[in-house]
Structures are given as C-alpha cells and as structure tokens.
Amino acid sequence: xxxxxxxxxxxxxxxxxxxxxxxxxxxxxxxxxxxxxxxxxxxxxxxxxxxxxxxxxxxxxxxxxxxxxxxxxxxxxxxxxxxxxxxxxxxxxxxxxxxxxxxxxxxxxxxxxxxxxxxxxxxxxxxxxxxxxxxxxxxxxxxxxxxxxxxxxxxxxxxxxxxxxxxxxxxxxxxxxxxxxxxxxxxxxxxxxxxxxxxxxxxxxxxxxxxxxxxxxxxxxxxxxxxxxxxxxxxxxxxxxxxxxxxxxxxxxxxxxxxxxxxxxxxxxxxxxxxxxxxxxxxxxxxxxxxxxxxxxxxxxxxxx
Numbered sequence: 001x002x003x004x005x006x007x008x009x010x011x012x013x014x015x016x017x018x019x020x021x022x023x024x025x026x027x028x029x030x031x032x033x034x035x036x037x038x039x040x041x042x043x044x045x046x047x048x049x050x051x052x053x054x055x056x057x058x059x060x061x062x063x064x065x066x067x068x069x070x071x072x073x074x075x076x077x078x079x080x081x082x083x084x085x086x087x088x089x090x091x092x093x094x095x096x097x098x099x100x101x102x103x104x105x106x107x108x109x110x111x112x113x114x115x116x117x118x119x120x121x122x123x124x125x126x127x128x129x130x131x132x133x134x135x136x137x138x139x140x141x142x143x144x145x146x147x148x149x150x151x152x153x154x155x156x157x158x159x160x161x162x163x164x165x166x167x168x169x170x171x172x173x174x175x176x177x178x179x180x181x182x183x184x185x186x187x188x189x190x191x192x193x194x195x196x197x198x199x200x201x202x203x204x205x206x207x208x209x210x211x212x213x214x215x216x217x218x219x220x221x222x223x224x225x226x227x228x229x230x231x232x233x234x235x236x237x238x239x240x241x242x243x244x245x246x247x248x249x250x251x252x253x254x255x256x257x258x259x260x261x262x263x264x265x266x267x268x269x270x271x272x273x274x275x276x277x278x279x280x281x282x283x284x285x286x287x288x289x290x291x292x293x294x295x296x297x298x299x300x301x302x303x304x305x
Contacts (some may be wrong), residue, residue, distance in 0.1 A: 019054045022162045026050035057161040058154075062113040062121060065160055065264065069111075069256050071101035071123040078102075082129065085141050086122060093145050093233055098122045107254045107271075108132065108247045111264040112144040113157045120148045127250070132243055139230060139240030143266055146229035152222045160260045223266075227294055237298045244298075248291040267291065 030046020033039075076083040083100065090097045098114070101123035108128040114120035122144045124137075132140065147153050231237035247267045257269035268288050 019057075019158065019162075022165075023050045023054060026053070026165075053162070053165060057158045058115055061157040061161045062115060062119070065111075065113045065157055065261060066101060066121065066123065068160075068258065068261055069103050069123065071103045071121075074100040074102050079129070081134070082124070082137070085134070085138055086145075089138065089142055089145055089233060093142075093149055095145060095149055096120075098145070098148060102126060102129070103254075103256070105254050105256065106130075107252045107269065108250055109254060109265045109267055109269055110140050110144055111261075111266065112147040112153050113264060114148065115154050115157070116151075117148050120153060122148075125254070128247075131246055131250070135236065135239040136243035136246065138234050139236070139243045140266060142230035142233040143226050143240060144230075146226040146233065147222070150222070150225060150229060152226075156222075156264055159263070223289055223294065224297055227298055231298055241295050241298050244291050244295055263288075 026046050027043075027050060030043045030049075033046070034041070034043040074082065079100075079102070086100060087097055095117050098112070098117075098120040099122075101121055103109075103123055103125045105125040106127040107125060108131045110122070110124040110128055112120060112122050122141065124140070128140065129137070147156070227240060230240055234240070244267070251271045253271045254265075254269040262269055265288075
C-alpha cells in the first residue's frame with residue numbers, strides 16, 4: 001500500500017531516472033550528429049554538455065525558475081503576516097524556514113522550488129495575498145511546504161531546464177538542415193544515411209511533444225499528495241478548499257506564465273476552466289488535476305484527517 005514515505009522514495013528515484021535519461025538522450029543525439037556530420041568532436045561535446053547540464057540543473061534550476069517568474073525576495077519586515085505563517089507552518093512540519101519570494105502578478109498563485117529542504121523557496125503572487133484570508137493562505141502555504149517535505153520540488157524544478165533543452169536541441173537540428181553538410185556516401189551508405197536523417201527529423205519535430213510528456217511524467221498524484229499533506233499540516237482542509245475555489249474562479253493568465261514552469265504552480269497559471277467539461281484526452285495533457293477533483297478529494301478525506 002502506498003504511503004507518504006513510499007511516495008517520497010518514488011520522487012527521489014524519478015529524479016535520478018530523469019537525469020540519467022537526459023544524459024542518455026543527449027549522448028544518443030551526439031552520436032547521431034557526429035555520424036551525420038562525420039565529426040567525433042560532436043559526440044565528445046554531447047557527453048560533456050549532458051554532464052554539465054545535469055550538474056547545472058541540480059544546483060541552479062531553482063534560481064533559473066525564480067528569475068523566469070521575476071520573483072523578488074521578501075524579508076520579515078516587508079510582510080510580517082506572510083513571514084509568520086510560513087515560519088509557524090515550517091516549525092510544525094519540521095522543515096527549515098524556506099526563502100520567501102513574491103511575484104508581482106494579480107493572478108492568485110504560488111509555487112515551491114529548490115533542490116532540497118535546506119535550499120528551498122516558496123513564492124506567492126501579489127494577487128494571492130490580496131484575495132485570500134489568513135486561513136486560506138495557510139492552506140496554500142501548507143500545500144507548498146508539503147511539496148518541499150515530500151521531496152518533489154527537485155524533480156519539478158529540474159524538469160524546467162531539461163525539458164527546455166530538448167526543445168532547443170530540436171530547433172538546433174532543424175536549423176542545421178538548412179546549412180547542409182553530412183556524409184557523402186553511395187549505395188547502402190546513402191540508404192543508411194537517409195534513414196538516419198528521417199529518424200532525426202522525426203525526433204526533432206516530435207521533441208516538443210516529448211518535452212511535454214517528460215513534464216507530465218511527474219505524476220499529477222503529487223498535487224493530490226501535497227493537498228492531503230497540507231491538510232494534515234493545518235488540520236483544517238476547508239482552508240485549502242476555499243483557497244482552491246477562489247483561485248479557480250479567477251480566469252486570468254499570469255504575465256510570466258510559460259509551459260516550462262506551469263507544472264510548478266499550485267494551479268494552472270494560464271487560467272482556469274471552472275465549470276467546463278474536461279475530456280479524457282485533454283485531461284491526459286493537463287499539468288494539474290481539475291480543481292473540482294482536488295476539492296472533492298480534500299472533502300472526502302476530512303473525516304480521515
């Protein structure tokens with residue numbers, strides 16, 4: 001039976017699998033390019049590049065995310081109410097106090113990032129602070145702290161960098177085709193060359209979809225788990241329920257919203273579709289479970305919490 005601890009272990013394994021998979025993918029692309037352009041240097045570059053990207057994504061992906069969202073750091077004197085909420089809930093959860101950030105945006109939302117609980121950050125939008133009361137804000141902060149405690153912030157943050165690199169490599173390969181080059185062979189060599197070229201082009205065209213699938217490999221169960229863990233932390237699921245309902249009623253799109261960072265937020269930063277029917281195919285490509293399902297899950301567990 002799955003427990004909180006098995007989910008935490010699963011997130012750690014997914015992180016290593018993701019980083020290992022990225023390494024193999026880049027090396028495979030490096031081999032293809034080195035064969036196509038008859039240059040072993042490209043393969044060496046791919047290996048070095050993959051290693052450096054894995055190291056960089058581990059150490060600096062949180063800083064990249066905070067810069068992408070233009071989050072600014074907050075001190076206690078800037079917003080003592082928010083600071084006290086985060087500090088008290090961190091103590092309750094047995095977590096170090098994360099760094100606090102605010103994103104200047106009227107859309108209510110929040111996210112957590114960082115490589116571990118000792119180097120974590122929580123960011124909230126100005127819209128969230130303006131819209132929610134203290135109890136509702138506690139529910140949202142407890143949800144984000146649960147992401148930190150459940151150890152899924154690392155894989156969520158790393159995916160921003162790695163999935164983005166897959167898209168960039170796709171664009172690079174397609175542009176290279178306009179520059180020409182490649183092996184000049186006859187007979188079977190030409191057939192093999194053509195097959196490799198077709199495979200490379202197919203991969204390049206499909207890589208944005210691959211990047212999306214990689215992001216969605218981070219199971220949406222993590223949102224349900226963070227909701228449940230947050231409700232346990234506050235002992236008041238209704239606070240988070242009310243917060244989610246208010247967030248879902250705001251239909252605006254965040255100014256700094258992007259496909260690369262969408263999965264980090266507590267709710268879809270591109271605007272909600274409250275009341276709209278969600279088809280099976282659409283649901284498969286959603287970064288978040290529908291708010292209605294999350295609310296039902298929280299209310300259904302109320303007696304168990």
